[in-house]
Structure formats: structure tokens, C-alpha cells
Amino acid sequence: MAEGKDSVLQILEWIWRGVQIFAVLVAGVWTYQTFVWTEGPLLAQNVRLNSHLRAATPATGGCQRAFQVNLENTGKSELNVVKVVTVAYRFELQREPDKFARLIDIDWIRANGTAEWTKVFPDPKYQPDPENKDEDKAKKAKWSPFLGPLRTTETYNHSFDMLLRYEPEAWIYVETEVYVEGSNQPKVGGAWDRVCGQWRPPVDPTDRLSVEIGAGAGMPAFVPASFSADWSG
Template sequence: MDMDRLARYTDIAKNLAQILALIVAAVWTYLLFIRTEVPSLEFRANTSSSLEWHDLDSNRCIASFRVDHENTGRSSYDVAAYRWRVWEYAAPDSGKKIDYIDLQAIQDQAPLMERVVPDEERKAGPFITHYPPGTAFGHNFEWVVEKQPHRFLFFRLDLAVDGIKNKESWHTGSWGVACKDLTNKNPAQSNTVPFPGQAVQPPGYKRDRR
């Protein structure tokens, strides 16, 4: 009788140990997933920009602000909105041999121009589309600028992911002396060009020249 009871207790203890081992393994696997896999599923992207000046006539040039965006993460996402802004500022002149250009202080001021898309006039636009992992897209935003000496312009684009439309997800910016280092290349030739083999065509937008 005692041997049977001992055998039952032994089986119960064995079963409990197996259950406990399964629970510990499950908790460990979950914690390992939280620490290693979950961060890798966050939205990740590379957003870059460049600025070129194209000669238009004796009094004006075209500012071509090129932006490229690539989903470098492991999760898909939708860009739901974008905002471009332009600031005008003068070069610092303290009399020193070198002066710091504080771009953050410039952006703290009201922009010369800005636009948020979508709005009442435009419901779609470049970059507003679905981005599977590895997908990339590029677009040139263009403005006609008067030629004025010592005039600096800073261009910035913000992209917002669906679900947080009131908060930027990524941004990029470029600045330079207006209408300097002019090129005769037609900026329209590189307008809205996806990366080779990774074409993404946002629906229903037209060329955006401001």
C-alpha cells in the first residue's frame, strides 16, 4: 500500500515538474521574443534628400528638392500624409572667421511656405502609399525661386505613418544658397522615379510644383 502511494506521489511530482518546466520554457521563449524579435518588427526606414538649382531665366531658377524613402525594416506600413516646409534665412555675420548655422533655430521660426497633404485640394500625393519591406520611392519637389544675392533656403519633408497622422514618423531636409551652382539639366527627367525593381506608384496624384 505504501509503495503504491509512493508511486502515485512520484508520478504527481513528475507531472508537476514537467508542467513547471513547460511554463518556464514558455515564459523564457516569450521574454526572449519580447527582447529580440519585437524590436526588429518596429517601423524602420531610411529617408534622405538632396537639393539642386536649375537655371530658368535671368531672374529665376528652379529649386529641386529630391527626397528618397525606403522601408529598411521587416514590417509593412502605410504613409498616410506628408508635409513640406520652406524657410528663408540670412547667413550669420558676427565678424568671426566661422559662424555656426543653427538649423534647429531656423526651424523654430514660422516657415516661408508649407503644405500638408492630404488636404481639401489634394487627396493623394507622392509617398502616400503602402510600403512592404524593401520597397523604396523617390520624388522631386520643385519651386520657382527669384534670384537674390545671399539668400539661403532650407527645405524639409515630414512623412507620417497611418495611425499617427498628427505626429511625424520620418523627416529629411536640405539647405543651400538660392540659385547657386546652377545646372541646365531638366529636373522633370528625375521627377517621381522609384528605385529600379522596387516600383511603388502612389495612386491619383499629379506633379507637385510650388
């Protein structure tokens, strides 16, 4: 009788061990799905970079425009922005008569356009020189846009304001590269449009060139184009 009871207890013990092993396996699968598939990507660097060109406003000899950049930390880890490079290119784009469409190729713009200005944060020109003790550090930048920690769900906005000369055939492409600590590749956003968009200089009836330029105001509207994306890694 005692032997039978011992056998039952042994079987129950095996069953209990099996239940424990099964519970450990289930917990392991849940942990893997939760933290590797769900939480893991959120703990990586997740950045949303949006950019666009604002509408032009009249200015002497041309127009004023702003390139707006919005940087948002969409992950669950704090990010540290270490460098930002923004470049504005001037280029000319003509429709090809024998083709229905022509690609506005960003690589072509970078290779063939003219880089009108470049702004780097931090800008070396305005950083204190540690070896120059007589330097007036009050005139040097103590703070730069974008740079530093960006906490989770935090958004940083910055506007690059430009004065542009009106040229009927000219287009502008502005691009920003954001470098985040720990990432091998920058986060990139850009936008392009005609230099002054749909704005045209006032028509002077005594000036034939002004009349020709002003006539372009009746052309179909062109919406400024941009590219933005969510980056993870």
C-alpha cells in the same frame, strides 16, 4: 513492497511535473525575448525618411534644384500614409565676426525665414467636392504622391522640383513632414544649402556687380546639409 513502489512512482510523477513546469517557464522566457524584444519593435511603425537637395543647374535668372525625399517602411507591418506637408524657407545667414562658429538652427529658420511655398498632400484645392455635383471631377487629382499603404520593405521616392532666383545672400531650407496613421508625431526630414549652391551667374566684364558675384565662385566649397533618421513608434 507495494508501498515502496507507490512512493517511487509518486516521486517520479513529481519530477515529471517539475520538468513540465520548467519547460513551460523556458518557453515563456523564449517567447518574451523573441516577440517582445525582437519581433515586437519590428511590428511597430518603423520608417526611414531620407532627404537631400540635388545640385543646382542653371536656369533663366537663377537655377533649378530638386528636393528629393525617400520614404522606406523598415518594419514588418504595413503603414498607411495619410498626409504629407512640405515647406521651403528662404533665409539669410551671415557668419558672426567675433565667433568661430554659428549654428544653423532649424527652429530659428522656421521662426525667422520666409515660407516661399507650401505643398500639402492631399491638396484641398485639387480634391473633389462631394457637395458640388456640377464640378468637373476630371480636373481634380485622383492620386497624390506618398499617400496610401506602404508595404513592408517598400520604398517610395518623390522629387520636389524648384525654380529659384539667384540671390548671393540667400539660403534655402526645405522640410517634409510625413504623417502615418496611428502615429501621434510626423516623421520629419529636411535639407539646407545656399539657394543655388556653388553655381554662380556667368561673369559679365562690363557689369561690376556681375564681376563681384562671379568672384565668389572661388570661395571654399559648401556641401548641402540635410538631416534624416529612422523613426519607430
